[in-house]
Each structure stands twice: as C-alpha cells, then as structure tokens.
Amino acid sequence: MLQTSAGALMGVAAEMNLYDKSISAAKVILTGFVVVFSMLFLLIIVIKVYSTAIAGFQRAADKRSKKKDRVMERVSAERGAHIIKKPAYVTPLSVEEGIPDEVVAVIAAAVAASFPSGSKPAIKSIKKAGGGRSAWANAGVLDNTRPF
Amino acid sequence: MEIIDGFLKAIYGIYESSGLMTLNWQNYIMIAVSIFLLYLAIKKQYEPLLLLPIAFGMLLVNLYPGIMEPPATQLIQMNGANDPAAAGHATQQINGVWFYENPKYGGLLYYLYQGVKLGIYPPLIFLGIGCMTDFGPLISNPKSLILGAAAQIGIFVTFTGAIFLGFSEAQSGAIAIIGGADGPTAIFVTTKLAPELLGSIAIAAYSYMALVPIIQPPIMKALTTKKERSVVMEQLRPVSKLEKIIFPIIVVILISIFLPDAAPLVGMLMLGNLFKESGVVDRIAKAAQNELMNIITIFLGVTVGGTAKGSTFLTFDTIKIIVLGLIAFSMGTAFGLLFGKLMYKLTKGKVNPLIGSAGVSAVPMAARVSQRVGQQENPGNFLLMHAMGPNVAGVIGSAVAAGVLLNVIPH
Numbered sequence: 142m143l144q145t146s147a148g149a150l151m152g153v154a155a156e157m158n159l160y161d162k163s164i165s166a167a168k169v170i171l172t173g174f175v176v177v178f179s180m181l182f183l184l185i186i187v188i189k190v191y192s193t194a195i196a197g198f199q200r201a202a203d204k205r206s207k208k209k210d211r212v213m214e215r216v217s218a219e220r221g222a223h224i225i226k227k228p229a230y231v232t233p234l235s236v237e238e239g240i241p242d243e244v245v246a247v248i249a250a251a252v253a254a255s256f257p258s259g260s261k262p263a264i265k266s267i268k269k270a271g272g273g274r275s276a277w278a279n280a281g282v283l284d285n286t287r288p289f
Numbered sequence: 290m291e292i293i294d295g296f297l298k299a300i301y302g303i304y305e306s307s308g309l310m311t312l313n314w315q316n317y318i319m320i321a322v323s324i325f326l327l328y329l330a331i332k333k334q335y336e337p338l339l340l341l342p343i344a345f346g347m348l349l350v351n352l353y354p355g356i357m358e359p360p361a362t363q364l365i366q367m368n369g370a371n372d373p374a375a376a377g378h379a380t381q382q383i384n385g386v387w388f389y390e391n392p393k394y395g396g397l398l399y400y401l402y403q404g405v406k407l408g409i410y411p412p413l414i415f416l417g418i419g420c421m422t423d424f425g426p427l428i429s430n431p432k433s434l435i436l437g438a439a440a441q442i443g444i445f446v447t448f449t450g451a452i453f454l455g456f457s458e459a460q461s462g463a464i465a466i467i468g469g470a471d472g473p474t475a476i477f478v479t480t481k482l483a484p485e486l487l488g489s490i491a492i493a494a495y496s497y498m499a500l501v502p503i504i505q506p507p508i509m510k511a512l513t514t515k516k517e518r519s520v521v522m523e524q525l526r527p528v529s530k531l532e533k534i535i536f537p538i539i540v541v542i543l544i545s546i547f548l549p550d551a552a553p554l555v556g557m558l559m560l561g562n563l564f565k566e567s568g569v570v571d572r573i574a575k576a577a578q579n580e581l582m583n584i585i586t587i588f589l590g591v592t593v594g595g596t597a598k599g600s601t602f603l604t605f606d607t608i609k610i611i612v613l614g615l616i617a618f619s620m621g622t623a624f625g626l627l628f629g630k631l632m633y634k635l636t637k638g639k640v641n642p643l644i645g646s647a648g649v650s651a652v653p654m655a656a657r658v659s660q661r662v663g664q665q666e667n668p669g670n671f672l673l674m675h676a677m678g679p680n681v682a683g684v685i686g687s688a689v690a691a692g693v694l695l696n697v698i699p700h
Contacts, residue, residue, distance in 0.1 A: 157452075157457075157458075162452045162453055165452055165458050166448060166449035166452050166453070168697065169445055169448045169449075169458075169462070169693075169694070169697055169698070170445045170446065170448070170449065172693060172697050173441070173442075173444065173445035173448075173690060173693045173694070173697075174442065174445060176548065176689065176693045177441050177686060177690055177693065180543070180544065180548065180689050181434040181435065181437060181438040181682065181685070181686060181689070182434075182435075183547075184431070184540065184685070185431040185432065185434050187539055187543065188427075188428055188434075188536070188539075189431055191532070191535055191539065192428065192431075192528075192532055195531055195532055195535075256527075257527040258527060
C-alpha cells in the first residue's frame with residue numbers, strides 16, 4: 142500500500158515540468174520567508190511591548206510603596222510618637238561545621254544570581270545533604286524492587 | 290513412525306515460517322544497519338533516548354515484518370452453507386462458492402504506529418518539551434527570534450533541491466523540514482505530506498540532530514572570524530515570572546490565529562510551558578516532562594524504526610533524502626550564522642555570531658555547540674544562555690515553517 146502511494150506521488154512529480162517546478166519552488170520560498178519572518182517579527186514587537194508594560198507597572202508599584210513608607214514615617218514623626226522602629230530581625234546564617242567560607246560565598250552568589258535584581262533573598266542555613274539511605278533502608282528498597 | 294512423521298512436519302512448518310525462509314537480502318542489510326545504530330546509541334551515546342528505540346524497532350521489523358502489518362480479512366472456503374466453523378463470522382458467496390471472513394489482527398507496532406500516523410505523538414512530545422523549556426533568554430533578548438527565523442531558510446531552499454531531484458511537492462516539503470532539526474516537527478509534517486517517506490526522513494532528522502556537534506563546528510568556523518567568535522556578550526536582564534507566564538499565552542494566540550496549521554505543535558509546546566511557568570500544576574508538569582514524554586518517546590522511537598523495512602527503505606530515494614537532509618541542516622546553520630554576523634555588524638560588535646547557529650532547533654545541543662566553539666577562542670566566554678534564545682526561537686520557528694509547508698503544499 143505504501144509503495145503504491147509513493148509511486149503515485151512520484152508520478153505527480155514526474156508530470157511537473159521545469160516551469161511548474163520553478164513556480165512551485167519560488168512560491169514556497171517566498172511564502173515561507175515572508176510568513177516565518179513576519180510571525181517572528183510580530184512576536185518580537187509583542188514581547189517588547191508587554192515586557193515594557195510589565196516593567197512600567199512594576200516601577201509604578203515600587204514607587205507607590207516607597208511613597209507610602211515615606212508618608213507613614215512623616216505621620217509618625219508629626220505625632221511625636223515614641224515608637225522606636227524595631228530593626229528588621231535578621232536570622233544569623235547557620236553554617237554547618239566543615240563547610241569552607243569559599244563554598245558559602247559561592248552558594249550565596251548563586252542564590253543572589255537566581256533572583257531578580259532588587260529583591261533581597263536571604264540564606265538561613267547551609268547544611269551538608271544527608272549521605273543517602275542507611276544500609277538497612279537500602280536492603281529494604283532492594284528487597285521490594287528486585288522483582289521489577 | 291507416525292510420531293516421527295508428525296515431528297518432521299512440525300519442524301518443516303516452523304522452518305517455513307521462520308525468518309530463514311521469509312526474509313530477503315534487504316532485511317539482512319537493515320538488520321546490520323540497525324545493529325550499527327544500536328552501537329552508535331549505546332557506545333557513542335548519539336541521542337540514545339531516540340536512536341536506541343528507533344534502531345530496535347528497525348531490527349524488529351526486519352526480523353519479523355508481520356509486526357508492522359495492518360489488520361486484514363482472510364476469506365476461508367466453507368464446507369456448505371451451514372459450516373459450523375463459520376459460526377459468528379460474516380459470510381459471502383463468490384461464484385456460487387461460500388466463504389467466511391476470518392479477521393487477521395495487525396502486528397503490535399502497527400497499532401502503536403497509529404499515534405504517529407494520526408499526528409498524536411509529536412504534539413505530545415512538544416508538551417513535554419514545553420515543560421522543560423525556559424523561554425527566559427528569549428524574552429530578555431527578543432531579537433534572537435530573528436536568528437530562529439533565519440535558520441529556517443534552509444528548509445525552504447532545500448525544498449527547491451528536492452523538487453528538482455524529482456520528488457513531488459508534498460515529498461519535497463517533508464524532506465525540507467529536516468532542516469529544522471526538530472524530530473517531532475519532521476515526523477508531524479511527514480505524516481501529513483508524505484507518510485511513505487516517514488522512515489527515511491525520521492532517521493535522517495534524528496541522525497543529524499545527533500550529529501550536531503560534528504556537523505556545525507566546521508561551518509561555524511568557516512563563516513566567522515576569530516574576532517567575531519571572541520565577542521563576549523552582555524549579561525541578559527532577569528525576566529519576571531509574570532512575563533514568563535504571559536509569553537506562552539501570547540505566542541499561542543498569535544500563531545494559532547495567523548497560522549492554524551501550526552497550532553497542534555505550538556499549542557502543546559506552549560501548554561507545557563504554561564504548566565511549568567504558572568507553578569500551580571507541578572504534578573502535571575512533572576508527569577508531562579517525565580512519564581508521558583518517556584512513554585511517547587518509546588512508542589515514537591520503536592514505531593518510526595518499524596517503518597524502515599528493508600524493501601521500502603533501501604532505495605535510491607533514501608540516499609537522496611539523506612543528502613538533501615544534510616544540505617537542509619547545513620544551510621539552516623549557515624543562514625543562522627550569516628544573520629548572526631549581520632547582527633554583529635548592526636550592533637557594532639555586541640552580538641557574537643556563533644549564537645546564530647543555535648537557531649536550528651536541536652535543543653539544547655545546538656546551544657551547547659555555540660558555547661563550546663566560543664570557549665575555544667575565549668575560555669572565559671559563556672555563550673550558553675545567549676544561544677538558548679535563538680535555540681528555543683528555532684523550536685517556534687520550525688513549527689511556524691511546518692505550518693507554512695502544510696498550508697502552501699497541496700496534500
């Protein structure tokens with residue numbers, strides 16, 4: 142069945158003369174070039190527009206929250222409230238013994254790089270991962286999974 | 290004596306139905322080819338996840354061609370109109386003789402192949418790819434979409450070569466899509482345009498994807514200067530979560546409206562990506578990129594290999610397809626690089642043209658090759674993230690190119 146349809150299609154190709162082939166090739170090249178580039182250009186424009194819009198919204202939101210903070214500070218100062226602003230509590234970084242400072246620095250850099258600029262990620266602790274299952278746990282898993 | 294006679298008859302029956310009697314020389318050549326491909330998959334690790342099942346499917350179908358046979362109906366002559374053997378079967382009379390219809394079921398791979406034939410597996414693979422793809426580098430540098438588009442030019446130029454070599458329009462379109470270096474897209478387009486060429490095209494497409502690290506570097510070095518290859522690009526801006534969530538929705542709306550033929554591929558790709566980026570359906574995202582993708586990969590690989598039957602695969606057309614596929618792939622790489630060079634000139638040396646070759650959509654292999662070739666000139670240069678932009682743009686670009694071919698070519 143497959144051979145028959147292949148033969149039939151090859152027959153169609155054989156029927157096309159040089160002119161038909163040139164027309165067909167030119168049509169596909171032109172359409173392909175124009176459509177693929179137009180679609181992707183359109184995407185570039187759309188991505189640019191919505192990225193700019195989102196960045197604008199985020200800037201406006203940041204500005205609003207900063208303005209709100211300033212107003213709150215001014216109001217509390219005017220009222221003469223003797224409220225002592227508590228310093229933000231920062232959990233001290235707990236690092237397991239045996240982990241060199243260089244490794245801590247690398248982990249901190251990697252974490253910072255994975256967050257967008259402006260955000261302030263905090264690392265609370267750095268521990269070595271567990272050394273896997275115990276011998277007894279391994280024996281149990283093996284016993285249950287061996288038939289598969 | 291009767292026992293010996295029966296025994297000999299049984300042995301002869303087994304011998305007659307064995308491969309020793311039914312296989313032809315083409316099958317033996319294909320068995321050797323499949324073993325060579327298994328070697329490449331296991332020892333050289335060339336795209337083993339696909340090459341291994343493809344090679345094994347090829348081996349199976351050439352050992353036992355019946356495994357890919359479609360269902361058929363066998364007519365068996367009846368002993369009179371009331372033959373009890375015909376009970377429950379449809380009967381028919383031909384020239385006064387009664388026959389009953391005995392259904393013969395198709396081979397295992399025939400049924401699994403329906404997912405390929407009906408265009409189900411490639412979009413499901415795209416769903417998994419979408420779950421694994423980070424479009425961040427593309428969103429932060431949308432200009433890299435131009436490189437993804439440029440690398441598709443090879444597809445349309447190869448179409449010309451194929452049509453002048455005597456292939457029909459539909460077959461030429463299916464052959465040309467190899468230049469997109471995207472296996473699922475190649476399969477999707479071929480099943481619609483020229484299903485009879487599926488085995489050759491799928492094997493050529495996956496072979497070239499596996500050979501990206503060998504085919505691309507010489508072209509990259511030939512088309513760029515040392516100075517261009519040494520360009521260190523600026524760090525990409527971070528992309529917010531909201532931008533990443535909006536991206537798949539916008540892409541699917543735009544492409545499906547303007548090019549509906551590309552909707553199954555792009556739609557599934559973007560659905561997978563939305564699973565990932567939304568962060569609210571982690572379970573589904575994990576299932577799509579692991580279990581579902583692995584199962585579909587097995588079915589797709591084995592059944593595509595199953596189409597490479599010796600008698601249909603070993604033809605001069607296959608050789609032409611393999612050569613045209615290589616041309617398409619090389620031209621895609623070259624056009625990506627040339628547009629990369631153009632961007633290098635326009636940005637006054639801020640873009641490294643090597644990222645252009647990643648516009649072919651072999652993800653992430655092509656991006657890794659850009660990184661490696663860049664580091665050969667400047668070990669401190671990290672192009673990987675910059676090359677991922679054109680690389681994922683290539684996936685979208687090849688799906689759009691597929692939509693164009695399906696739309697323009699009558700089938």
